[in-house]
Amino acid sequence: MPPEPDESADATPGADAPPGHGGEAHPDATGEAVADRPEGPGAYAKQYARDHVVHVGVVVAFALYPAVFSYLLSTPLGDEFAVLLPPLRTMIAVFYVGLFAMSFDFVSGYTGYLSFGHAMFYGSGAYFVVMAANGKLPLVGAGTSFMVLIVAAAVLGALLALLVGSVSFRLTGVYFAMVTLGFAEVTHVFVRNWGRVSENPRDGAAVTSPEGFELGVPFVDSLQFAIGRLVGDSFENALGLGVEIGTAELSYYLIGAVALLCYFAMQRIIHSPFGRVMVAIRENEERARAIGYDTFWYKMGAFAISGAFAAVGGALFAGYRRSVAPENTYDLFVTADALLAAIIGGFGTLAGPLYGHLFHEFVGGILTTESHGLARYLRETLPESALSADLAGVTLLEVVNVLVDGRASLYLGIIFIAFVLFVPRGIVGTLRDRLGGTVAATLPDQVRRYLP
Numbered sequence: 001m002p003p004e005p006d007e008s009a010d011a012t013p014g015a016d017a018p019p020g021h022g023g024e025a026h027p028d029a030t031g032e033a034v035a036d037r038p039e040g041p042g043a044y045a046k047q048y049a050r051d052h053v054v055h056v057g058v059v060v061a062f063a064l065y066p067a068v069f070s071y072l073l074s075t076p077l078g079d080e081f082a083v084l085l086p087p088l089r090t091m092i093a094v095f096y097v098g099l100f101a102m103s104f105d106f107v108s109g110y111t112g113y114l115s116f117g118h119a120m121f122y123g124s125g126a127y128f129v130v131m132a133a134n135g136k137l138p139l140v141g142a143g144t145s146f147m148v149l150i151v152a153a154a155v156l157g158a159l160l161a162l163l164v165g166s167v168s169f170r171l172t173g174v175y176f177a178m179v180t181l182g183f184a185e186v187t188h189v190f191v192r193n194w195g196r197v198s199e200n201p202r203d204g205a206a207v208t209s210p211e212g213f214e215l216g217v218p219f220v221d222s223l224q225f226a227i228g229r230l231v232g233d234s235f236e237n238a239l240g241l242g243v244e245i246g247t248a249e250l251s252y253y254l255i256g257a258v259a260l261l262c263y264f265a266m267q268r269i270i271h272s273p274f275g276r277v278m279v280a281i282r283e284n285e286e287r288a289r290a291i292g293y294d295t296f297w298y299k300m301g302a303f304a305i306s307g308a309f310a311a312v313g314g315a316l317f318a319g320y321r322r323s324v325a326p327e328n329t330y331d332l333f334v335t336a337d338a339l340l341a342a343i344i345g346g347f348g349t350l351a352g353p354l355y356g357h358l359f360h361e362f363v364g365g366i367l368t369t370e371s372h373g374l375a376r377y378l379r380e381t382l383p384e385s386a387l388s389a390d391l392a393g394v395t396l397l398e399v400v401n402v403l404v405d406g407r408a409s410l411y412l413g414i415i416f417i418a419f420v421l422f423v424p425r426g427i428v429g430t431l432r433d434r435l436g437g438t439v440a441a442t443l444p445d446q447v448r449r450y451l452p
Contacts, residue, residue, distance in 0.1 A: 066088060069081075069085055069087075072085065098259065099262055099313035100313035100314065101337070101341040103306045103313065104353065105350060106266050108347070109342060109350070111298075113172075113303075114339075115306070119331060120187050120188075121157040122314040122317075122334060123329030125318070127197065128152065136197075153312060153315040157307040157314075158311075161304045161306065161307025164180060164303075165303040168183070172285075184332070184335070187330060204325030204326060210231065212227060212233070213227055213320075215227055225250055227251040228251065229251075229320065229321070229322075233247065259313075281293075340360060340416055341357035341360060342356060344356035344360060345359070345426050347426065347429070363408070367407060369405060375406075376405075
């Protein structure tokens with residue numbers, strides 16, 4: 001079972017305001033204390049901004065990242081920043097994989113049921129988009145709008161979750177986890193051998209159409225833009241401001257916007273009466289059942305919602321990468337990535353897994369074997385005399401080659417063990433413990449204490 005987390009959501013856009021925010025409390029007709037609500041949309045927006053300053057700050061930080069990253073690379077320390085900061089293609093992956101990890105946390109962190117087969121929903125969403133785009137699915141034409149495909153993928157993920165949950169939720173604990181894993185392995189083997197996917201389904205499938213998948217404002221063609229690494233749209237003079245937005249930047253913002261909207265939706269559900277029952281099931285399912293809740297159907301509902309958003313993450317992955325393979329969609333290690341992100345970020349924090357995956361990519365990017373990795377930076381930057389210096393019988397170059405180059409998995413494994421042993425609540429959960437509440441509610445007050 002995962003560590004017992006807080007009930008409320010993390011300090012990211014959309015969390016409920018803490019008590020005391022949003023006006024003074026006054027008794028209503030029943031004698032209950034009710035907070036005054038600001039009148040008018042303008043007043044409400046100002047009040048919301050004050051109550052969610054941390055959330056707004058997170059969104060602004062993500063929005064400014066492409067520009068800040070580009071600027072830092074142009075400075076004299078550009079090579080060093082290239083090692084430390086994730087490139088945009090990595091940040092795009094953080095959004096869709098982070099969304100998948102948040103969907104995993106939605107059911108596992110808030111009901112206590114670990115879904116080891118969650119990659120099944122992610123992969124189904126990804127394969128649905130690619131096969132639909134190639135005209136290999138009935139009732140879905142090759143020219144179907146990408147946003148329609150995303151919604152359809154979410155419906156498919158929810159239906160699959162209901163099917164799997166109808167069997168799996170007859171069990172609890174490790175038995176539930178193993179049954180979901182079994183379902184995922186069945187679908188994994190099926191897709192690898194399904195000839196309709198492609199001529200060689202073991203290698204996956206790619207989109208044959210040259211046009212990119214479009215995201216934007218629904219039903220407004222002029223405000224829909226193609227995403228993708230090679231086929232995405234770009235703008236040389238965005239909004240007439242002389243700002244250039246490349247394909248990577250446009251994909252970053254559009255995929256990030258979808259991930260943010262999905263987070264808002266999950267966040268609202270968690271703070272609804274339905275979400276409170278989910279938490280009650282996690283804390284004590286027998287007591288929740290004893291007071292009259294049909295916990296089976298609440299778990300089924302949570303699983304269906306989780307499967308839907310996992311499928312949306314897979315659809316975004318396929319839309320951006322334009323190709324899928326069993327190894328990067330249905331594989332057990334895909335679920336393991338979500339589990340790792342949830343443990344590092346914090347179970348039951350919703351947005352914590354996104355930060356956990358960002359941390360994972362940050363460390364992995366530094367230790368990568370690619371051109372921006374630390375090993376190549378040291379080999380290309382340090383003088384030959386330093387690299388050949390003798391260090392107790394070995395040279396510095398040998399140390400770099402043996403202990404740094406290609407050792408990302410080793411150090412990530414050590415970090416994972418350290419988090420389990422010393423930071424069991426994860427990054428966000430530990431921050432909450434230190435601050436005495438959710439980051440959104442307590443951080444502004446903590447900052448004001450140190451201001452003159």
